[in-house]
Amino acid sequence: MKAGRIALIAALVLVAGLVPAATAAADQGPPLTVPAKELAASLTCTADVDRAKRDPVLLFPAFSTAQESYGATYLKDLPKWGFPTCSITLADRGYGDLQRAAEFAVYAIRTVSERSGRQVSVLGHQHGGIDWLLALRFWPDVPAKVSDYISLAAPHHGTEVAATVCTTLRCSPSQWQIRTGSKLLTAVNRKPAPRGPSYTSISTAYDELITPQPAASHMLGARNIVLQDVCPGRLVEHFTILVDPLTNQLVRDALEHPGPADPSRLAKPCSTSALGLPTLAGLPGLLGFGLRFTVNGVVATVPSEPTLRPQFATG
Template sequence: MHPTVRRPLVLVLAAALALALLALAPASPARAATDEVYAPLDRPGPSLTVPREKLRDALTCHGDPTTGPTPVLLNPATSVTPEENFGATYVKAFNAQGRAWCWVTMPHNTLGDIQIAAEHLTYAVRTLHRRAGRDISVLGHSQGGMSIRWVLRFWPDTRAMIDDVIGVAPSNHGTTALAECVEGVTTCTPAVWQQRDEAAFMDALNSRSETIAGISYTVVYTRLDEVVTPNHSAAASSSSLRTGEGDITNVAIQDVCPTAASEHVLVGVTDPVAYALITDALDHRGPAEPARVDRSTCTQPVMPYFDATDPDTARLLLLQAAPKVATVPVPVLNIAGAPQVPAEPRLRCYVYADGC
């Protein structure tokens, strides 16, 4: 080998080895010390504080979960209802597949305290699992792809109930795109405060372990995400999961189809690559495997079952959801009736190792 070729190759190999060793290294002492502040992974979860009738009324289900493919619990993104998020696409797909599903309508269009939303989600997981008599899967978009992890983190009984956790553009490590929310200066909705990358909520969510053994995690994101940032590269992906003993696939739609152009909203609503990865995760043991996705998917403009000419579809996506989505990063203003608060909600006592 010519010397001018050998040296760059050595450098590349050295860099690769360094990255591999870094990935295998234990958590830093600082991270480990911070983790000790939070509840142990095996501590039983707290009792639910939301009245049972409210939890029951928030859950909508369709189909017989005891038969057919694995039933799915649908968890919506910030500011939208599950009907707006999934009704024109994934619900139609699951109905065609004979797959039972449930969804949760969160208080304040998922703009309220995520700790309250997590109680609704905990109830929904337990209820669907009991009705199905078998493991279920959870599919969430944005906040919905992240908040199920709060349930698994602090209500460990739910871990034996879930096969797949599938997050599309999930805010797993928060976002840097919410600089407008400044404590003592502006007011924002609780869920917006909690999804900042520097939020105490995010620190608690990712404490001790990001994933749980026995659960498959599929994270689908887009490098064009303008809401959950940064997501422009695999090394700096806010959505990606990296620690714990869960079986993890982190994949950008551009890893499958380099020209894929969906941003944060469309990747979770109509994107054909995301749909193919989600379907792959649901239909196979373990998380999605990008290599199994048919590359003809790259030529499809939208996912199957979505009909843009349907008047109900246009109303659903454009007239209802878009205005609320647009107000999410705007301080002081929201049109979903959520409270505006001057700071992040306090973490509940169950979050801490020593309580409050």
């Protein structure tokens, strides 16, 4: 009888010890399936990210490397503004399954937040914004680690261009996933973005790839800024938004103030020194970006959208 009571007490102690661990695991969301070495290899940071004095900024490109997307602007500007800066580059250059890409976003947020001892800000161009949003939406521990979310020309509601091309021809996995009506974006938009971060979505009316505007880039609960609403007629399209000086000012405004970007705080948003055109130094990179986008989009094609993983289907 005494032995039975001891066994019962031992079992209760064991269960009590396991419950917090199980709860903690549940609070982390789905486990990461990408190998740890591959996750670590994707992330590059400036040295001042450790014990940072300001929230670090994380950059996620789309259909390119971080250097190709942000080398002419944010990889240079953010450190000048005093922000520790990190970026992700995927081996598949962002043409693969965005459900897998989201794991790199989760890893980066957790790692940089732990290293810096602070929240982080995240910025993404095109589906780079969706990658960050997937991390925020489907991993419960992530929103508390993020202070600002900023997207540039992101297909929050998909793009009709991809819908037309993918159903007529073929597309890469991620191109299927950013088309209007995709299963992945339907899952993302099933619920509002989680509370905690400030959300800013910046888009251009002249976007030739993310259409129709402004509906395609509109994000519920975000400060939605169309560049031409700030500066009518501004000549910015899908790729030049990466080097547009007005966009640059709005990004900095969001990072340096509580809450989302606010165009009313900008001193001279439409000055003649900010025409919305790329500098000569940035033009070759943008032309190369467009060429690689076209070539890789043809090479990495699959016949249909990737199957939705259970956590995205039910989350």
